[in-house]
Structures are given as structure tokens and as C-alpha cells.
Amino acid sequence: MSDALRDRCEELRAVVLELTTTTIEAMGKPSKLADVVTVIGKLRAIGDKGAAGIDNPDYLAWDRVYDASLQKMEDAARRGDAQEAWRAFADQETGVNLIARACTGYPGW
Template sequence: MNDVLAERCDRLRDIILELTPLMIEVQGNASRLNAVLPVVQRLRAVANEGADGIDNPSYRQWAGGAPSNIDALEEAAKAGDAEAAWRAFADQESGVNLLSTACAGYPGW
């Protein structure tokens, strides 16, 4: 049987591994926020696939909030607002924490 969550976590792993250090870096150098934008677009592409076929409640919650969370992250990055970008990234209700919880136990997570 195809494990949709495993496939998503596999695809998302490299995105989050690239995005996380960038988000830390921009806290001290907001001029690097432009580097966040292409990574956010890759994250959006996966998030837009939704949560069909995935029973994991953390992933379903993340996927449900991801569009607005990603919008907020993108808007903050475009505005050069590192603090707002971090708030979106680290948001406990819709940020990458939920994604990390959902993917815990899969390779690379």
C-alpha cells in the first residue's frame, strides 16, 4: 500500500532542511529574506496537494493551515519583516512544528 504521508515527508524533508537555517539566518540579516521566497514556493507546491489519503492529525492540521501560513511567511519575506516571517514559520498552530510532528520517525526527520 502506498504511504502518502511517507512520500510527502520525503519530499518536504529537503525543503524544511533548507528553510530552517535560512529562517534562523534572516533573524540577523533581513536582507536574506529574498532567499526564502523560492523555498516557500516549493513548500506551497507540496502543501497545495492537501491531506487526502493521510490520516495523521498533525499533518491534516498543518495542511489545513498551510495556505494562510505560507501566505503570511511570503508576505513577511517580501516586506523584509524578519520577525513576522519567523512568527509564521514557528507558529504552533500552522507552522513547521506540526509538520515535524507529523513526519517524526520518517527518514531524515
């Protein structure tokens, strides 16, 4: 396991947990969608750091699609569509699942 991936997973852990809980909460309480947008910004800022020094295929897959995936989720949240925001979040090919797979085995994952 690379140090760069370990450090990135540490940085991502709290943000991914926050996005998970906030997105789930928004399905029952649409007023939480504004919070979803805020947390997406935090996750995007981490993604914007790139993947230098990381060779994990799942992380590299997320690095290629994160911006479009998060934009899809953000657009849905801004439209008030919590179900679509969740679908974008949970998408097995482009969603946060890729981060979880990449970070499996690190503390807190």
C-alpha cells in the first residue's frame, strides 16, 4: 500500500462519511440537499489534488471520473432530486464506491 494512497484515504475518510450520511438524510429531508452540495465541494477539493504517487486502479478510476460524477450528484441536489443524487453517489462504476474499494484496508475503511 502506498504512502500517497494511505494519506489520501485518511483525508477522504471523514468527507466520504459525511457525504454518505448527508445524502441518506436528504432522501427523507430534502432541506439537507444544500448540505450535500457543500460536502460535494469538500470531496471535489480533495479530488482536485490529483493522483500523483497513487497507483491503485480503483483510485485511478475514481480520479478519471470524479468531477463528472460529483457534478451529476450536485446537479441533482440543486434540482431537489435526492433520489438521483443518491444514485450518482452509489453508482458502482463512477461513484464513491471506487474510493471505498481503493481505501479498503486502511484505518477507518
